[in-house]
Amino acid sequence: MHRLVALPQGTPARGRRAGQEIPGEGRQKTIILLFLPQLFIVARITEVAEGIFQIRVEDRKIRYFEALWQIPEGITYNAYLLKGDKCSILFDTVKEEFSGEFLEALREVEDISNIKYLVVHHMEPDHSGAIPALLEENPEIEVLGHPLTKGMIESFFGLRPRFRAVKDQELELCGRRxxxxxTPWLHWPETIMSYLPEQGILLSCDAFGSYGIPEEVSSRDVLPYFRETRKYLANVIGHYRRNVIQAIEKLRGLDVRLILPSHGPVWTEPKAIVELYEGLASGSKREKKAVAVYASMYGAVRKAVRRALEKFSSLGFEVLEFPFTDSSWANIADAIGEMEDSPMLVVGAPTYEAGTFPVMDMIVNLIAEKIGREKRILIISSFGWGGVAGKRLAERLKDFSTVRVVEFRGFPSPKELEEIDRAAEELAEGL
Structure with a gap:
């Protein structure tokens, strides 16, 4: 059961710069499709700029993005429709399970038979999942995407639509340039972006995206969405941070006045979100913070890690801990997100069956793959009869800036706690 509610939504007026059009200025009309009774799904349609409509599906049911990252904050899947002369262009779709809601929302602003082109920025199924349903309704749509996209569509969906390969080039479609x-490896090899030069609009796909379901469709300020954006970048794109920098350099010559990402809010002040992404990806944006992630079966590692955090706190660091114990497990996605702008990490794990405690094996692999190498790391490890975990963790994290290891048998002695203090002081020098 569902009902369709049309809400005129006023957006704050933004100052007009002399001689420039401000995309999306004035009132936005948002159509909200509510599904009852749980209200797990909301589909919003908003005209974010003249002739450009966002179709936003809000996913509150999801628990683990990519079946890995815990996101109680939920996520949006944003697609965009550009109305041109006598035809329209659709940019991306949504996750397959929301195909029906997506098409129903799309019909509110355009006859699907009038959509002539589908631009596929990225083939990950949270953006491409509704392609089969769309093409079933209008098989005449021509799909535009990276050369790799054609084979992906066939292998993902068993479809061979009309297809045109595009990379770095300009076309006129439906009378619009x-x-x-x-932008390869943001975060798959076939990723592209679209730029509308007449309005200064960048459709950026996953880049400049964020977790969460913003109350507002658009924002000029990144601060309210800082945590969700930092977490998203670290989780999803962190492995490809060099490609983030390369893409920003490539985009620098464009007059971008509005950024339309595939997750999170529309950015009406592009400079702020671009600088945030660039600062995080390059490692230049840092807080005086120490983040600890550790597993402690019976309290030995916890005692040692908390001693390290007490020392860092006394040295002026904000300290955060993400424990994995017999009473609770922390949110791994949050931990990786907090590490993104922290210069100091504390990693704790006991030896377990002649190896590293299993959950910490996974987390340390994620740190090694997702987090920038400029971090300083204190490794704390305990063992009962033979120490293994400390050495293995140090080997896995050897490419980071500075790595210190404190390993002890059983529970830490007063001497070993003093060693932790000294290690923390040495690592903190210069920060």
């Missing part, structure tokens, strides 16, 4: 920008 569109410049395609190849």
């Amino acid at each position: 569109i410049r395609f920008v190849s």
Whole structure:
């Protein structure tokens, strides 16, 4: 059962710069599709700029993004429709399970038979999942995407639609100029972006995205969404931080006045979100913070890690701990997100069956793959009869800036706690 509610939503007026059009200025009309009774799904349609509509599906049911990252804050899947002369262009779709809601929302602003082109920025199924349903309704749609996209569509969906390969080039479609920008490994090899030069609009796909379900469709300020954006970047794109920097350099010559990402809010002040992404990806944005993630079966590692955090706190660091114990497990996605702008990490794990405690094996692999190498790391490890975990963790994290190891048998002695203090002081020098 569902009902369709149309809400005129006023957006704050933004100052007009001399001689420039401000995309999305004025009132936005949002249509909200509510599904009852749980209200787990909301589909919003908003005209975010003249002739450009966002179709936003809000996923509150999801628990683990990519079946890995715990996101109680939920996520949005944003697609965009550009109305041109006598036809329209759709940019991306949504996750397959929301295909029906997506098409129903799309019909509110356009006859699907009038959609002539589908631009596929990225083939990950949270953006491409509704392609089969869309093409079933209108098989005449021509799909535009990176050369790799054609084979992916066939292998993902068993479809061979009309397809045109695009990379770094400009086309006129439905009377509108569109410049395609190849941005590989953000975060798949076939990723592209679209730039509308007449309005200064960048459709950026996963780049400049964030977790969460913003109350507002658009924002000029990144601060209210800082945690969700930092967490998203670290979790999803962290492995490809060099590609983030390369893409930003490639985009720098464009007059971008509005960024339309595939997750999270529309950014009406692009400079702020670009600088945030660049600062995080390069490691130049840092807080005086120490983040500890550890597993402690019976309290030995916890005692040692908390001693380290007490020392860091006395040295002026904000300290955060993410424990995995017999009473609770921390949110791994949050931990990786907090590490993104922290110069100091504390990693704790006991030896377990001649190896590293299993959950910490996974987390340390994520740290090694997702987090920038400029971090300083204190490894704390305990053992009962033969120490293994400390050495293995140090080997896995050897490419980071500085790595210190404190390992002890049983529970830490007063001497070993003093060693932790000294290690923390040495690591903190210069920060």
